Amino acid sequence: MKKRRLVMRTIILLILGAAVAYSLYANLTKDTKQKVAVGEKAPDFVLTDMDGNKHRLSDYRGQGVFLNFWGTWCPPCKKEMPYINNQYQQYKDKGVQVLSVDIQESELQVRQFAEHYKLDFPIMIDTDKEVMTAYGINPLPATFLIDKNGEVVKYHTGEMTEKMVREFMEKIKP
Amino acid sequence: MNDVKCECGHVNPHGTVLCEACGKVLDETDNRKELLDMRYEGSARRSQTYNKTIIDKIWNFFSSVKVGVWLIIITLIASILGTILPQEMYINLPPDVYYEQEYGWFGKLYYQLGFHDLYGSWWYLLLIAMIGISLVICSLDRVVPLYKALKAQRVTRHEGFLKRQRVFGANSEAEQTDLETVKKHLQAKRYHVREENGDILAEKNRFSRWGPYVNHIGLIIFLFGGMLRFIPGFYVNEDLWVREGETALVPETNEQYYIKNNQFILEHYDKNNKTFEKALNRAGEVVKNYQSNVVLYQREGEKIPGEKPKLKKLEEYKIRVNQPLSFNGYSVFQSSFKTEFKAMTFALTNKSTNQAFGEVKVDLTNPQEKYDLGNGYSVELLNYFPDFEFDDNGEPSTKSRVPNNPAFIFRMNTPDKPKGETSFVAIRQTIEPFGNNTYKLAFKGIETKNVSGFIVRKDSSLWVFIIGGIIFMIGVIQGAYWNHRRIWVQRKNGQVWIAAHTNKNWYGLKRELEAILAGTKLTMPDDQLQRDKEVKEVV
Numbered sequence: 001m002k003k004r005r006l007v008m009r010t011i012i013l014l015i016l017g018a019a020v021a022y023s024l025y026a027n028l029t030k031d032t033k034q035k036v037a038v039g040e041k042a043p044d045f046v047l048t049d050m051d052g053n054k055h056r057l058s059d060y061r062g063q064g065v066f067l068n069f070w071g072t073w074c075p076p077c078k079k080e081m082p083y084i085n086n087q088y089q090q091y092k093d094k095g096v097q098v099l100s101v102d103i104q105e106s107e108l109q110v111r112q113f114a115e116h117y118k119l120d121f122p123i124m125i126d127t128d129k130e131v132m133t134a135y136g137i138n139p140l141p142a143t144f145l146i147d148k149n150g151e152v153v154k155y156h157t158g159e160m161t162e163k164m165v166r167e168f169m170e171k172i173k174p
Numbered sequence: 175m176n177d178v179k180c181e182c183g184h185v186n187p188h189g190t191v192l193c194e195a196c197g198k199v200l201d202e203t204d205n206r207k208e209l210l211d212m213r214y215e216g217s218a219r220r221s222q223t224y225n226k227t228i229i230d231k232i233w234n235f236f237s238s239v240k241v242g243v244w245l246i247i248i249t250l251i252a253s254i255l256g257t258i259l260p261q262e263m264y265i266n267l268p269p270d271v272y273y274e275q276e277y278g279w280f281g282k283l284y285y286q287l288g289f290h291d292l293y294g295s296w297w298y299l300l301l302i303a304m305i306g307i308s309l310v311i312c313s314l315d316r317v318v319p320l321y322k323a324l325k326a327q328r329v330t331r332h333e334g335f336l337k338r339q340r341v342f343g344a345n346s347e348a349e350q351t352d353l354e355t356v357k358k359h360l361q362a363k364r365y366h367v368r369e370e371n372g373d374i375l376a377e378k379n380r381f382s383r384w385g386p387y388v389n390h391i392g393l394i395i396f397l398f399g400g401m402l403r404f405i406p407g408f409y410v411n412e413d414l415w416v417r418e419g420e421t422a423l424v425p426e427t428n429e430q431y432y433i434k435n436n437q438f439i440l441e442h443y444d445k446n447n448k449t450f451e452k453a454l455n456r457a458g459e460v461v462k463n464y465q466s467n468v469v470l471y472q473r474e475g476e477k478i479p480g481e482k483p484k485l486k487k488l489e490e491y492k493i494r495v496n497q498p499l500s501f502n503g504y505s506v507f508q509s510s511f512k513t514e515f516k517a518m519t520f521a522l523t524n525k526s527t528n529q530a531f532g533e534v535k536v537d538l539t540n541p542q543e544k545y546d547l548g549n550g551y552s553v554e555l556l557n558y559f560p561d562f563e564f565d566d567n568g569e570p571s572t573k574s575r576v577p578n579n580p581a582f583i584f585r586m587n588t589p590d591k592p593k594g595e596t597s598f599v600a601i602r603q604t605i606e607p608f609g610n611n612t613y614k615l616a617f618k619g620i621e622t623k624n625v626s627g628f629i630v631r632k633d634s635s636l637w638v639f640i641i642g643g644i645i646f647m648i649g650v651i652q653g654a655y656w657n658h659r660r661i662w663v664q665r666k667n668g669q670v671w672i673a674a675h676t677n678k679n680w681y682g683l684k685r686e687l688e689a690i691l692a693g694t695k696l697t698m699p700d701d702q703l704q705r706d707k708e709v710k711e712v713v
């Protein structure tokens with residue numbers, strides 16, 4: 001009788017405790033929730049670059065993909081773009097592809113920006129912010145490192161130094 | 175720690191004050207008082223002695239009504255604190271700047287204490303959760319023993335129990351017919367009458383005792399509904415801005431639904447209308463209607479981000495305030511609007527003669543690079559800054575991608591200046607970086623377009639709140655509009671003793687008793703509580 005009471009109380013407290021724990025957890029993580037987590041498959045997308053070539057992420061299976069989101073108006077983006085370009089030259093023959101996605105800007109601005117900084121890697125414009133939404137990006141610049149299996153290895157937001165860019169590319173070299 | 179056996183033979187759980195079966199006072203310390211404390215039938219609620227394990231300790235903590243009341247008071251105070259300054263979601267500056275700037279040291283403290291997001295803070299949530307736990311355990315710890323005690327009660331009660339009821343009286347003269355009459359009256363009043371050895375127990379509306387517990391179940395369902403909102407997809411409340419002419423994905427719909435904004439309409443009340451003239455003179459401009467004419471589309475087939483979706487038109491709708499577009503559990507409300515610059519027009523003009531050589535219209539979201547004006551005149555857009563400012567190095571740059579303050583660097587190619595002239599043009603500002611130009615781009619006009627602001631809402635937890643609310647009200651009604659009444663008519667020491675108990679409305683009980691005893695020799699029992707008061711007043 002007393003034993004049963006203890007078991008009942010334990011069960012009830014456990015159920016209540018679980019409900020409270022879940023609510024607290026959900027409340028604490030709701031703002032920091034990252035749509036694409038490290039270790040998960042990177043969501044596929046297809047965008048057209050400034051030369052009219054289509055790039056589909058899944059076509060780069062077998063290579064590492066350095067996926068960079070940026071805007072011409074964002075000062076850190078301006079700083080890191082030349083670094084990315086330098087390292088792109090070093091790593092493009094070693095199986096690392098750079099895909100750079102501008103968020104919803106005009107072709108004119110993006111082209112002029114690319115010409116100004118002499119960028120060689122493919123640049124695409126996410127006109128409807130669909131790729132940005134799929135990856136759940138808020139502050140720019142944001143960089144995803146995707147390995148040869150299409151899995152996200154690292155997510156970085158904020159400015160990168162040239163050294164970081166090199167380390168990142170080294171990380172996803174197949 | 176052992177169960178207590180009453181002299182009537184009934185075995186009561188440890189901690190019982192009044193025997194469940196006969197009502198004899200078991201706890202001797204209770205014997206001195208005049209009247210019995212009938213709360214929870216004197217049953218063994220919250221047995222302090224089961225305090226051995228940590229589980230029992232937690233249980234007993236939450237089982238205390240005192241603890242529950244304190245939890246409610248603390249939550250109330252916290253809720254009040256949250257209303258002193260506006261919460262984070264209602265301000266339009268970063269909170270670390272806003273509070274200090276607007277409210278000085280108090281605002282800073284308020285922000286540092288985390289009160290800017292009080293209702294979303296973990297400790298506020300924890301307080302609500304603890305009230306919920308307290309509610310469950312308090313209820314369980316009382317309803318179960320109460321139910322058992324009411325179920326175990328026998329017709330024949332102990333003398334001490336009867337004597338110490340609030341309404342009690344003894345009659346030496348009573349005839350068998352009187353008891354028959356009383357029984358008939360009781361039944362006529364819809365009492366459930368039980369008899370044992372000539373003793374009578376009449377009872378009605380026992381179910382009203384469960385009212386508070388039904389009410390608590392409703393509250394718990396309510397809290398559960400609040401919890402459901404944390405589950406992804408259960409509750410959606412998102413902003414959506416759509417420019418006129420654009421099609422946008424509706425957020426949180428699994429990329430299924432798209433909305434095209436055909437037109438935004440803003441209407442004011444007519445000033446010339448005689449009906450509203452007086453009011454409008456006092457109040458100024460009054461908006462009559464905010465409306466967005468939209469088309470709802472559903473995506474067909476699979477699609478990966480970046481691909482153009484194949485869309486199927488579902489319906490056209492005029493979204494007005496309080497007339498949302500509803501589909502598949504989602505509602506899209508008209509909530510706001512803004513105006514954006516769409517295009518700017520300039521005329522290529524000779525500064526000295528003021529002769530114009532054609533116009534240039536620059537689309538601000540997707541500008542063209544070259545504008546050919548014919549006859550050897552053309553304009554090139556060298557640089558475009560949608561949200562112009564000078565950066566730290568003093569160079570022109572843009573703050574964002576939104577055309578809030580557009581600026582341009584143009585090259586004007588004319589037959590007499592084959593190398594071209596460069597001109598920097600911003601709103602109310604023209605700079606000629608390479609000396610005096612012969613030509614200028616004179617500002618001609620600006621086109622704007624409206625952007626509708628919508629709120630996309632979905633609430634699958636609503637039905638839980640409705641059910642919780644209904645059960646809550648059932649509990650309130652059940653407990654408030656019926657009273658649990660019991661009347662004992664029993665033979666003790668050759669007399670007929672009458673005692674009565676109710677959980678509320680003693681006046682109603684006594685009136686009912688008078689009607690029941692009418693036409694018999696039995697006298698109306700006393701209200702011992704009232705008599706005591708009267709005695710005290712006389713003394």
